[in-house]
Amino acid sequence: MSKRKVYVPGYERYVTLGQYVAAIKQAKANPGAEFKHGLTCWWAVTGEEVVRQFVEGMQARITEGISYNQRGMVA
DSSP states (O other): OOOOEEEETTTTEEEEHHHHHHHHHHHHHOTTSEESOOSSOSSOEEHHHHHHHHHHHHHHHHHHTOOGGGTTEEO
16 A cells, blocks of 8 residues: 655655654644745745644645645545
């Protein structure tokens, strides 16, 4: 069974779903920490900004109703 991967525009790479979730959890636990890049941008951001980008993306995916195979996830 292959691992699902998510494309992260700020990183310009695919990461496993587990890596993606772990990064979001780390950002949420450290809102003041600086990360090398955001989920949607290539410049350094705080953990708070990473979580904000995640929530905005989540809300957009819910609102738009786009299936996972059309929004950057591969099985």
